[in-house]
Amino acid sequence: MHHISTSYRVFTIINMLLLAFLSFLCIAPLIHILAVSFSGPAAASANLVKMWPVNFTTDAYEQTFGNANFLRALGTGVTRTVLGTLFSMALMVLAAYALSKENQDFRGRTFYMWFFVFTMLLNAGLIPTYILVQKLGLINSLWALILPQAINIFNMILLLNFFRVSVPKALEEAAYIDGAGHFRTVFSIYLPISLPAIATISLFTMVWHWNSWFDGMIYMTDTRNYPLATFLQTIIVQQDMNQLNVSAEDMELLSDRTVRASQVFIGAAPILLVYPFLQRFFVKGIVMGSVKE
Amino acid sequence: MKTKVWRNHLLLSMSMVLAFGAACSNSGPADPAPVPGSTNNEQEVGEGGISYSAPFADGKYDPPIDMTTVAAVSPSMTFKNGETMENNVHTEWALERFGINLNYLWTSTTQNTAFNTRMRLALSANEKMPDVLAIDDVQLANDLIDSGKFMEVGEMWERYASDAYKQAVNEDPTMWYPFMREDGAYGIPIPEYSWNNDTVLFIRQDWLDNLGLEAPETLDELEAVMDAFVTQDPDGNGQADTYGLALGMRDSLKPAQATASWVFGAYGTIPQQWNLAEDGSLAYGSIQPGAKDALQKLNEWVSKGYIHREAGLHDETKAAELFTSGRAGIIAGPYWMDRTPLKDLMVNVEGASFQAYPVPTGPDGQAGRQGTLNFRGAVLINKDAPHPEAFFVYQNYLFDNFATLQEGSEFEYQFAEGYDYVLVDGEASYDTNDIPGGRVIPQKYTITYEGARIPSSAMEALGWLAEGNEPRNNLERYHSRFSDETRLQVANVNLNSREASMPERFTGAPTRTMKSRGEYLNTQELETFIKIIYGELPIDEFDRFVETWKSSAGDTITEEVNEWYNAVKE
């Protein structure tokens, strides 16, 4: 490390202070919500909890974990996310590889590209899509949650751009001269070089799968098939202003804020745990330096 | 016109192909439905005049029949012992008791109106409709009726409903209104307890006592109390940090909790709903002269600091926070607020207490509060249901036995032992700690949301108990278990303000002009009103608003609403 100037040192310090401050801004509300989730309901509902639990209790969590259907929903949620992500990534990586070629190298590419981009803009909407899934007999099947949104055009375009930017043409041509076919090129060159991009898009896909609840609601007719996000929706009691006549008992069961706060963590924890593992892929230029010649 | 004819033609041929037996017109079911159960497969005539469509003996179908339905799973439905909506103590009971095998085509949560969306999807995809269907959204119910897939039920109800069932519904014949068509009723209303959401005032009793004040009975007295609450440091902490009144006006002027509608009520109108005018017609509350006075009053209160500056940003929950954290002295809302959320006040503020009072009277001595409808939705029965009478077998039994917790019946204490109660030394206990695995409420699994309810029964039981009487029957015994002194005091106030209640009178589906222009009018109204209250617009803007309201479709809507009203009133 040479050439470290004084001005750069000053910059480093200011930079780190700024980043630390931003981190604090991002985590403060979370600490607040965490504090609420461990507080007594009375204090929480009067908005008296700040950054530390008042009348500490774990009731809010016990209520969810104690639900017999929780574990099953968690299982479905994980299955759906893992399977859905693997499936999507496989298809998207292959397609993005092909589409990252130049027009002159892959005739028909322009057609495919506009074919895909068009769907990003025009969406058929809920009813036709539902009717389709129903006609395909996918109701109550895990595939109803995986197939319809498997190809995310936004992510695919990102992926193909990453491929173009990070995979050196020379390397690919060398492989071609060595007699490598397309599949081998994808697996031995594109994948290792583009790990940061793959990790990023996988993360996006995972987060999407993990958080979607509405498709679970409409495509699963049996409550036992709900993934976690859908299941959590069914146990948070909120008030519905449009009800003709709210029964008093319902209002008494209205879940307090503590339960809602705990759902944030129960719902997000698994996906938050994945992130640190993915972070390693964001380390600079993993393979590039060694293969580049 | 051409399209219309063509469409009708196609529909006609389609329904003929499907052998529905009845043709549909574009406005919904037109032909009087054939008398249900009178088709050729009736087996025998049982007691109560029900003609059964399958072998029926000793109160049950034998062999058991299938009845399809769908379920709106509200989050307040909890399950135990690994039970689910599809398979639980209630479904077992229906099979055991009546030989009715309840078959759920699908279930959906009520959250974010997911159930309604799911229902519309099923309708759009032309899915098989359930035999029996409970629906708590008037507009959706009307769409379902218009689909022509459900039968006229009024006649069957007359013939098959038990006396107890009839009495419950007859307490308020307007319950039928939303589900009426020219040729009869297409939905059986689901009665719900009355006066559930009617407004009472909750006032900090300790503050009144601290300052030596009397409870207010008129708006003027209320104003004096609020002034004292703001200026005289009622909580004695030496800081001017208290408010007179907590209001939540973000979404509406008449939310259930933290409502402002009673201020309008004191001037003879309830805003944002259709009230009964003196000439017997329906009139829109927000454009009445009384609304102007109320707005002026609210504006005065905001400028004097009686109301939080951000009341326009607050929803009901946010407004209730002000009260439960001990910063506001008065909040208006339904009687049940005494528990959720107001009981939290006593946890958060030492020595705090509140009492319920009737809403105050206005300058000419009258009070008015928003009211509650006596029903929660309706049951529709499929035209093609193989056993339409089975619903009555089921529902009659619940009204005969469960609605009153009939002594000697299986529902003597509540729905099922080990679920919502448990017998400890021969005494029923409803304590969740006594019940192995905790208390869950199976009546919520029933087709009609809460089993069976007689509108007046709950509040009258509470009223009876509030006067210090001993419970006379199981229902009152049940309520006495669940009611502390506060609850009884609040219920009593609620019951004694019955005359002031002004429920929404227009219960039909949104009219044609409402659909096209209603959103615009509503938004304009709320914006204008809140800005007047905040002093951003002068009070005279109200007159301009009324003019625009009337000229831009408001008058048409009034006509449509009264047309509907006159049609159903007959």
Next chain:
Amino acid sequence: MKKKDPQQPADQLPVRTPVRPAKPKWNLQRNWPLHLLVFPAFVLVLIFQYAPLPGLIMAFQEFKPWLGYFDSPFIGLEQFRKIIEIPQARQVIWNTFLISSFKIVFQLLVPFVFALLLNEVRIMVFKRFVQSFVYLPHFLSWVILGGILIDMLSTDGGLINQVLTSLLPIEPIFFLGDGDWFRFTVIVSDVWKDFGFSTIVFLAALAGIDPSLYEASLIDGANRFKQALYITIPGMIPITIVVGTLSLGNILNAGFDQIFNLYNPLVYQKGDIIDTYVYRIGLLSGDYSFGTAVGMFKSIISFVLIVAAYRMAYKFANYRIF
């Protein structure tokens, strides 16, 4: 050719291969496997995106679920006429456009700068913590955040106003009750919520930059500012163009959940957006036709913008994003 850095030899940046003499051979032998690779994605999109498209016909109908697509009355462009003719339409479209434009710009700028700053941090542990923390708010729903924001921004003891009034000689600001401040608040809080998540793409772009470029520049005597200027920033530009262009597809989506949970009658004038408006209409009319028509309207606008951006990226940056 991509924008070139004067200090770097051309072949070290991703560069379009110029037309080669070997082209015909390349094509014949290599094309069919490429079609095969796209095929599964093609089929899925064909089935799940294209097959339901005829359902859009309902935008031209007064759709009644029980009548279906074939029998619902056809009303032509009536729904579209409604979009243009309703009294507040112009205002609502303008609000949407304004709010989302700012969101798009800042949602691009802030993560970009943030990724750069993060890139300069040498302490790995610190870097990882920062990275994980800023990513968290993305997982909070606006239902919950709405309540927190109302408290923090309150004119009566809200944290932000307390800080502001103690530092500056001003009256408390009515952030959520004043139209202009409302827009400001909506944009800032949206960027705050999602910039950490959006940063990930840029970090991935950073990780894709060839380290040998930095080594070479060190030999040339470049300092860290120069490295950032000539290697890091150009390395991130392509992805920035891609993300920027694609986000134009959201030009008429200003964030329903956020606005819905924050707005109130005082700011209807300046804060109401298309989606909240359609939602309120839907509550009353319960029909999907109007919503579908609005969706199509938004699609057309987005389409025009994306194509324009695509052309511009090609023309000015010589970069073809798809």
